[in-house]
Amino acid sequence: MADSDGRQVDSINHSTGNICRLKLFKRKELTREEKQRLRKEKKQHKKNKKDDRGPPEKEKEKEKASVPAPSKPATQSPAHKAAPVPVNASASESPVAAEKPAKSKAEQRAERRARQDTERASKQGKKEGGQLSASSKPKATPNELQPVVKRLPEHIQVDDPAALKKLAKKLERQQVRQINIVPLRSDYGYKVSLFSHLHQYSRKNPPTQQISIPATVIHPSIVRLGLQYSQGIIAGSNARSVALLHAFKQVIRDYSTPPNEELSRDLVNKLSPYISFLSQCRPLSASMGNAIKYIKKEISNIPSQCKEEEAKRRLQECIDSYINEKIILASEAISKYAIEKISDGDVILVYGCSSLVNHILCEAFEKQRKFRVIVVDSRPRLEGKEALRRLVKKGIRCTYVLISALSYILPEVSKVFLGAHALLANGYVMSRVGTSQIALVAKAFNVPVLVCCETYKFCERVQTDSFVSNELDDPDDLIVTRNGKTHLENWQTVKSLGLLNLVYDVTPPDFVDLVITDLGMIPCTSVPVVLRVKNVDQ
């Protein structure tokens, strides 16, 4: 093992940047089998280290299931591939050469899920006083049913100190080989108690302040993107996704595979700290989440014999085709369907600035439909002004009101077109705050509500109210100066005053009459069907 130990040491040295020593040793390209063996040994080494540190519960679980399960809460790092379940133990321990990487990855993902399940159960068992027999049982069953155990997204666990500590550790660990760390942003101001489980950041403290220069871990285009997100320069789910994909293209262009790694695995590892950084700047949107999943899948599907240049070109093409298909062509298709719904003499109400809805209206205007538009806007973002500007530039007759005048203006309206941030699996529409209000009042006046949404924004989450998962924007945005008086200027000093600046809200499906997607016009409740069909396709 000395030789492999030596190589192992060298590989670790290599990753800390000691390139000169590396060059002396690693002159020839390792074959694939050697690379895999190296990887396996590295993991074994790391696992042994963790096993030493594991608490005594591990032994109890060993007795129960005769499998060493690391009970230290592990994160999503794909490099850790322990095997708690006896069935899959052999499969992961001996990477068959002919095995496709995707298959073993799926199994390993399943194992990881099962392991996390048991860990969670064991943590609960610890709290209840060590009823580990009950906790280890679920370990067996998840393996039989394909486990769909979801990890709670960390951005809704701000009130749990254990989760925060986990996040801090995860951020640290991602930079364990480098000096700089992805900064952990601190919350700002008094948070309304109903929302203490969410983050609330101030725009005046961007996360990039804490990054030292040069930020060798995080690619500069990602830093720029994060800053643009946190300052609100790039806003709107389509814009954010497209910007993200372009930044990833740049990252891939600048990426070069380290010698004993495979592009398909290493690139994914490289992207993880970037994604953590971006989610610290601003919580990821559903569209961004889906885009990231797609990219990760594409990267891991790159066959190992593919040369680096070829692989990079292929990935760039994938990203381009994703943007083209899911966003640009989808909006064309949606416009085509939506224009059928716009007749001459219509008065259309829109809310805020949705790129898709603006596109539809501009297309309809070009097709010589006669209609006029009412733009509803709300404080504090006042995005409607942007929509107003774009529509008026096209030559469409517009009226501009604030959302409080909604019940006055609705009797004139014939249709309401709304954009969406995401469509949830139970048919709820997640969109900018105020959308549900518009849908509610439109329903009361019997005005049809049409939501326009691309299919890449469909997500499997289920949510029934706007509290459980939301985003809190900077509370200082609510402060306004009128007639020289700013009433809320010193709101921080007043003990019992809180400002709430929500970003999203969910609209129940009974307020929405139709959803126009690139697959056609469907009712709100058909979202899970579309998701199922999409998953089968993939």
Add this chain to the structure above:
Amino acid sequence: MPGADKETDLSERIESFLSELKRCGSGAGSLRGSAETARETTALLRRTTAQARWGNAGELMEIIRKEGRRMTAAQPSETTVGNMVRRVLKIIREEYARSRGSSEETDQQESLHKLLTSGGSSEDNFRQHFAHLKANVIEAINELLTELEGTTDNISMQALEHIHSNEVIMTIGRSRTVEAFLKDAARKRKFHVIVAECAPFCQGHEMATSLCKEDIETTVIPDAAIFAVMSRVNKVIIGTQTVLANGGLRAVNGTHTLALAAKHHSTPLIVCAPMFKLSPQFPNEEDTFHKFVSPHEVLPFTEGNVTQQHLTPFSTLKTEIVNKFRKKKLTQK
């Protein structure tokens, strides 16, 4: 001549009152509360009764009606003026009837039989001259004024009957009645208040800071978030500008949305309105009661230049007061 001086003095006061009414509606002057307007109107009417020249009740009523019409014309949206004028006219009729000595009941109720058989108009009845009518009327108006003073307190006294501890209450904009109501309850109970800021004037901010002074947990939310947070609200308590004859309300912008959201979540809606806000007007059409204010608060004229260059018309609307609606539970003094 003392009489002429009094008259000019009176007309001066009326003129200044009218100009104040005209100004305050546009938002340029100080926004005064309805209670103040009611008090000033009543005081002015009392002065008119004292100083104007009139011989009998009929003439007095004519004078009051004339002044009342002028005042309501100055600011049609301020309905308390009209309400107080009507109250004073009723006082005059009552005092006249009492002076005549006839029992109030038979005279007040204009039974159908009486209407058919009497034939003539009842205005002749007000031509008699009574020496003490003036004093009686002025005394009755004084009573009315003291009644006005105590309205807010009387409403606040009922606060504890409606608010339990640990409640979440939602309100919109700024209403002095609701403020006093909540402050009174806060002395004994602990609860949370969510205030919708009510753009563009953002009077909700003032309300929130004033409530915080009494250590009430307050949260300010933008108007767009009303439906989003409504599911956690236990009660909605609002003030209003006018209560219409069919039970509808004429209230600040956004109240209709608030009411619809409350109805969707089956949250009780309580309106705190003193007596002088009750109006006999009916909302015949939806549009009759709206008041518009200059749109420059919403979209300044400077930004309009962008669109002018492209020669495209766009219209900006901003409604300050919108009337609506039926669903509510009324709490009166």
